[in-house]
Amino acid sequence: MKGYHIIRTILRKVVEHAPFRFESACDPKSKRYRRLEACVPAYTLPDPLATFDGAPVGDAKTWYERRRPELLECFRTSMYGHVPSTSLATAISDISVDEHALNGKAIRKEVQIGIAGRPEYSPTMTLLLYLPNDLKKQGIRVPVFLGLNFFGNHTIHWDPAISINRSWIPDNSIARGRPPDKLRGIQTSSWPLEFMLERGYGLATIYCGDIVPDRRDGLYLSILKWFGGEADNIAADSLGAIGGWAWGLSRAMDYIEQDEELDARKVAVIGHSRLGKAALWAGAQDERFAIVISNESGCGGAALSKRKIGESVAEINSSFPHWFCDNFKHYNDKEEALPVDQHELIALIAPRPVYIASAQLDLHADPMGEFLATKHASPVYRLLGTSGLPVEELPAVNVPVMGTMGYHIRKGRHGITLFDWSRFIEFADMHFKNR
Secondary structure, eight states, X not given: OHHHHHHHHHHHHXXXXXXXXXXXXXXXXXXXXXXXXXXXXOOOOOOTTBOTTXXXXXXXXXXXXXXXHHHHHHHIIIIIOBOOSOOOOEEEEEEXXXXXXXXXXXXXXXXXXXXXXXXXXXXXEEEEEEEEHHHHHTTOOEEEEEEEESSOGGGSOOOTTSOOOOSOOOOSTTTTXXXXXXXXXXXXXXXXXXXXXXXXXXXXXXXXXXXXXXXXXXXXXXXXXXXXOOTTOOXXXXXXXXXXXXXXXXXXXXXXXXXXXXXXXXXEEEEETHHHHHHHHHHHHOTTOSEEEEESOXXXXXXXXXXXXXXXXXXXXXXXXXXXXXXXXXXXXXXXXXXXOHHHHHHTTTTSOEEEEEETTOGGGOHHHHHHHHHHHHHHHHHTTSOOOSOSSOOOTTOOEEXXXXXXXXXXXXXXXXXXXXXXXXXXXXXXXXX
């Protein structure tokens, strides 16, 4: 059996690194189809600096007063959905504070965030924060990385004092059906907490399932119910899970603005994979986020949809029908009909710094499409007086490029690693120290 596993591993490596020319046809049914840059069809990207009626956008005033609002509305209508118009105030209450966490290195806080006046649904989410203790002693407000996690706050570190999330968690290859109590610390490698603290940054995180459970009926169990929606009367442009997660990130920002130990001017919103889609959408809408970071967010995130390579619109809507609004399903296998593409989502973050990261073997997320979306958002950054992306061609593997826009493609598979976090912190250092 050992020999069998060795041979299987060798064969898998050969297939992974086989050059594109070995593929004879672009068969969409083939798994290797996703590897072939030659299979990308001809496509035309919408111009971020031209309004929908064709008028040129030649100055910042036109961008802010006309183009930016119409792009936001189009993304809401076509992809992410509208947050119901009901105005809900954020309710915040402390759960616990420990000023000597991690052997005195950190302050740990747990905060409940809910909806004021709706006690039956409030509090709705638990925000976990770690702050470097030495900055507090110096009287310095702490810059923060804010991001959602996949399996519960207690999974991001071994600290036994982190409250265990009791919300529903997905039973996948990581959780393996284990109860929440057995999942403490399983995502430590994705959240290098001590490294962040040593570099002078705080971490703020919420379990995404506290906001919207990542399942087909999750919307009806959570955010739509909070807003008074009915499961049998959901509009085609009502928000999906990604819109809900983005809304939750902004509610966390409501808290950060109130905490005098945190520097609300220096908050980097970050997300990996599907949560990278949410981070981009949150950053596009909410200009309070100073930096926006997407790690391997793929289709519906940083990758161009019109390339029709990697995960397609039809695939993502089939596998995860709850992520986007129902209107997005109109573009299944019809990406060319989309009135917007993801370079315009990234452009909505301008002129604030944005960093897009890819992985060489994460072909499902289309690394080239992520790079090109970043590149084609650059004209908006330049219009607004910043440098845009400093390169025109895909950089070498493990060679990051950083201006107001940053990008890297690292060696390896889908995931968020210490290499990624090191680049994100370097990027934050570059921009926050100039503020």
